[in-house]
Amino acid sequence: MxxxxxxxxxxxxxxxxxxxxxxxxxxxxxxxxxxxxxxxxxxxxxxxxxxxxxxxxxxxxxxxxxxxxxxxxxxxxxxxxxxxxxxxxxxxxxxxxxxxxxxxxxxxxxxxxxxxxxxLPQLYELKINGVKKGKHEGIIKDTKLNKGVKVTENLLTTTKNFLNKKYKKEGFLNSKVHINTIEVKDSTPTARVNMVLNIDKGEKVKIKDIVFNGNEVLSDKYLRKSMKGTKKINRLRILKRSKFIDSSYQADLGHIVEKYKENGYRDARILSDSIIYNDDKTISLKIGVSEGTQYSFGDISFIGNTVYTNEQLTRMLRIRKGDTYNGVLLQKRIADNTKPDADDITNLYQNSGYLFSSINPVEVNATNNVIDMEIRISEGKPAYFNNVSIVGNDKTNDHVIYREIRTRPGQLYSKANVVRTVRELGQLGFFDAQEISPNFNNPNPNEGTIDMEYSVKETGSSQIELQGGYGGGGFIGTLGLSFNNFSIKDIFKKDAYKPIPMGDGQKLALRLQASRFYQTYSFSFSEPWLGGKRPVQFSTSISHTKQFLYDYTTGNADKSKSFNITGITFGLAKRLQVPDDFFVLSQAISYQRYDLNNYNTGLFTFGDGYANNLSYTVGLSRDNTNIDPIYPTGGSKFGVTAKLSIPYSLFDGVDYSQLKEDREQAVTDQDATELAKIDQERYKWLEFYKVNFKGEWYTQITKDLVLRPSTEFGFLGAYNNDRGVIPFERFYLGGDGLGTYSLDGREAIALRGYPNQSLSDNDGGTIYNKFSLELRYPITLKASAKIYALGFLEGGASYNNFRDYNPFEIKRSAGLGIRIFMPAFGLLGIDFGHGFDPLESLGETKAHGWETHFIIGQQF
CATH class of the missing domain: 3.10.20.310 (membrane protein fhac)
Incomplete structure (x- = not known):
């Protein structure tokens, strides 16, 4: 060899x-x-x-x-x-x-x-077939198939396996991936190949049936109901689809076990699960379970507690000896991780300063299907805030944020105060509510101290308001500038204009609204912390409106006949402490001067004259909606207001019963001059009272889906029936609510599916009610643009007096819409509403049908 x-x-x-x-x-x-x-x-x-x-x-x-x-x-x-x-x-x-x-x-x-x-050959060109171009970049990123990467057999196998697994997780169980490589033949010494990635996802597979084996106590139907994201084919179901998604299926297997634990079967487990492919290209799921036996709670004792007595903790736990064992409920009563403000024992301790406490339930005996529990508590030292800081605010001044913070240095730790602080910062509107983060730094269990840092991300707080739509007899356009984080103290500082003085949390708004028939100009300013010590909001506004009479012969506005309104308002709003500090008491004094210049209409019997409206408004509101004011996910908001004038008829010396008789006689005699003289006397100073109520609630049905029911009511009355209800301050129902100008104090109430103001008489209503139900789903909640889709059901009506009032005789509608909030422009949206009832005023005998409502800078 x-x-x-x-x-x-x-x-x-x-x-x-x-x-x-x-x-x-x-x-x-x-x-x-x-x-x-x-x-x-x-x-x-x-x-x-x-x-x-x-x-x-x-x-x-x-x-x-x-x-x-x-x-x-x-x-x-x-x-x-x-x-x-x-x-x-x-x-x-x-x-x-x-x-x-x-x-x-x-x-x-x-x-x-x-x-x-x-x-090894390098990847030169990659071609992807079978998916949309918008998905190519994500595939390249996930598989690392970048130009120049070395192409190995391992890379090809890994890529194929990854994509097959990816699409199967998304419900494409029949997906197929093929990869071809072609050698590039040129003068370059480096070996290179082109790659063709052929992806055939196929159709998502639907679930024909879900069958359980081994279950005797809980029925198939009951167990299927516990599966949140895995549903079998049901043509009547709208919100939940029947397509198979592996990740949802795996989570639902856990939900099945949890459902058994909720019913006392703590030993229940999944024995097997399999997928059966049917001839009709559907699948069936077979799940084998072992139920075990049912348990009940025995003795429940608390170990290690000194701050709270056994009786106090038992009341908080709300579980008694003999109750059916429910491991899921037990965990929620100790620490409910789904709600930061849950009513549980962990929050009881954390809201009392015991940040470093730990609570662990331990089964100490399980004889004869009765489980004795020990709730072992390690309380630790009470924690106090050491340093409290803010990061991320480049425009907003520190004192604007600190005055909203409920956690102070030296203060005893409270989780409820941390949660409330996050909510208050989100409600300011200066920061992206989704990005506010409370960070716990330097926790020291031995000394009982913690540093608190609130991280915020500023978003645009100034807005350009643009609105366009038809209402009030023509096209209505609105242009407004709203500065929601203004600083009036820096108004004379040249360096502060970037582009405007900002940072003190004040609001300044300029608004112009116009159509062929009217023009309105307004200016408003508000300071949320008057004096800087307490949350007392001061606000003021000035407005001027000019309305032109409609010329029926030409269809245009007659500029020689006008109705002018000039008004000013001063208001104060104070945050209350009782019943809780979500309540706000607001008060305002306003004055409007109405001048008519040859303005003869059916609304007013005098065409030349004036009226004065001096009123006092008091309101009580409560708003505890969760964090993001654009897309609340929980809580409620309600407000009741009363607008009152001085009861002049009590002391002005006018016999209004006689005046009423004189007016009726003038109507009988068709004496327009006398009628105008009488009404000028009646409306020289307006006398009325007006009550409004609005409430809305937010409920998170799933992680993203939010239900928003709301109700509204308004009533305009008179102190003296002989004097009568004034023709001002009335309600105009229907449409998109764009006609919100200040003409005669009227209120335009949106009710989609019908034309603007079509659900009230020409002179407006004195009573209205409205009911609405919205289902909202977010598409994105990023700071640059928050977008959500919605579906709605609405109903409402307006009435001229209580004799006609019937809250069940309403005009109904339903539809779909979308909202887009961009910081620079406010809220934009479009709704498609279908009115189910005919409009008798338009001579309709069938359902009104579809209406499109386009809004900019307004929210329903």
């Missing part, structure tokens, strides 16, 4: 060695091919001579030899570990394929080697 090695050009291949590391394969010349395994014990010492490199590679010979570690003059055994290590190094570089090392010749004790290898 030794003579053959000396006389022939011998080749030693170590490819097999790389995989087996137990022997090398010595291949003798191609003239007389023989092979025999040479164990390491037969290795002979050689001095390494020249090492050459061959094959298809763009790397230099010196680079490859150096990297392999096979340096000239090195003493090594052949066969031996040195050559195996060299192959490993080259292989682990992930740059080469087909690595082989040969003995080219042996002269005495000097061995000459040749490294033969090929570069």
């Amino acid at each position: 030794g003579k053959q090695v000396n006389n022939l050009a011998n080749i030693l291949s170590l490819t097999t060695f790389l995989k087996h590391c137990s022997a090398v394969l010595l291949l003798v010349s191609s003239m007389s091919i023989q092979a025999q395994e040479l164990p390491y014990s037969n290795g002979k010492k050689y001095i390494l001579g020249e090492v050459s490199v061959s094959g298809n590679t763009s790397f230099s010979e010196q680079t490859i030899v150096t990297y392999s570690g096979l340096s000239k003059g090195k003493e090594m055994s052949i066969p031996g570990e040195d050559i195996g290590d060299a192959i490993k190094k080259l292989w682990n570089s992930k740059l080469f394929s087909d690595i082989e090392i040969y003995i080219t010749k042996i002269e005495g004790n000097v061995a000459y080697l040749e490294i033969r290898l090929s570069d």
Whole structure:
């Protein structure tokens, strides 16, 4: 054998060695091919001579030899570990394929080697078929198929397996992935390939049936109901689809076990689950369960508690001896992780300062299906806030944020105060409510201290308001500028204009609204913390409106006949402490001057004259909606207001009963001059009272889906029936609510599915009610744009007096819409509403049908 090695050009291949590391394969010349395994014990010492490199590679010979570690003059055994290590190094570089090392010749004790290898091909171009172009970037990112990546068999296999697994998790159980590579033949020395990725996702597979085995206590129907995201085909179901999603299915297997635990079967478990493919391209799920036996609670004792007595903790736990065992409920009563403000024992301790407390339920006995529990409590030291800081506010001044913070240095820790602080910062509207984060820093259980840092991300708080729509007899356009984080103290500082003075939380708004028939201008300002010490909001507004009379002959506005209103309002709103500090008491005094210039309509019997409206408004509201004011997910908001004038008829010396008789006589005599004179006397100073109520509630049905029911009511009355209800301050129901100008104090109430103000008489109603139910789903809640879709049911009506009032005789509608909130423009939206009832005023006998409502800068 030794003579053959000396006389022939011998080749030693170590490819097999790389995989087996137990022997090398010595291949003798191609003239007389023989092979025999040479164990390491037969290795002979050689001095390494020249090492050459061959094959298809763009790397230099010196680079490859150096990297392999096979340096000239090195003493090594052949066969031996040195050559195996060299192959490993080259292989682990992930740059080469087909690595082989040969003995080219042996002269005495000097061995000459040749490294033969090929570069791995690089990815040159990637083509993806079968999915939308918008998905290509995500696929490339997930699979790392970037240009220049080395293409290996492992890469191809990993990519294929990853994509198949990905699509199956998404419900595409029949997905297929094929990968083809094509060598690029050009003058470039680097090996390159083009790759074609063919993806056939197929259709999502629907679930025909879900069958359970082994269940005797809980029925199939009951268990299927516990599966939140896995539903079988039901044509009557709208919100939940029947397509199979693996991740939802795996979660639902856990929900099945939880449902058993809620019913006392704590040992229940899933024994098996399988997917059966049906001939109609659907699947059936078979789930085997083991129910075990039902348990009940035995003795429940508390260990380690000193702050609260056993009786207090028992009342909070609300579980008694003999109750059916419910492990899910037990955990929620101890620590409900789904609600930060849950009524549980953990929050009881945390709201009393015991941040470092821990509460663990332990089963100490389970004899005869009765479980005795110990609730083991480690209270720890009370924690106090050490440092409280804010990060992320570049525009808003620190004092604006600190005055809303409920956690102060030196104050006893309270989780409820942390949660409330996050809510208050979100309600300011200056920050992205989704990004507000309370960070606990430097907790020190030994000393009982914690640092609190609130991280905020500022968002645009100034808005350009643009509205367009039809109402009040023509196109209505609105242009407004609203600065919601204004700083009036910096108004004379040149450096503060970036582009306007900002940071003190004040609100300044300028608004222009116009159509062919009217113009209105308004200015408003509010300071939320008057004096800077307490949350007392001061607000003021000034407005001027000019209404032109409609000319029936031309269909245009008659500019020589006008109705002008000038008004000013001052208001104060104070946050209350009782019943709780979500309540706000607001008060305002307002004055409007109405001037009529040759303005003769059915609404007013005098065309030239004036009226004065001096009124006092008092309101009580409560708003505890959760965090994001654009997309609340919980809580409620309600308000009741009363607007009152002075009861002039008590002391002005006018006999209104006689005036009423005189007016009736003037109507009988058709004496327009006398009628105008009487009404001028009646409306010189307006006398009325007006009551409004509005309530809305938010309930999170699932993680994202929010239900919002709301109700509204309004009533306009008179102190003196002889004087009558004034023709001002009335309610106009229907449409998109765009006609919100200040003309005669009227209120435009939106009711989608009908034209603007079509559900009230021309002179408006004195009573209205409205009911609404919205289902909202967020598409994105990012700071740059918050978008959500909605479906709605609405109903409402307006009435002229209580004799006609019937809250059940309403105009009904339903529809779909979308809302987009962008910080610079406010809320934008479009709704498609279908009115189910005919409008008698328009001569309709069938359902009114569809109406499109487009809004900008307004929220229903």
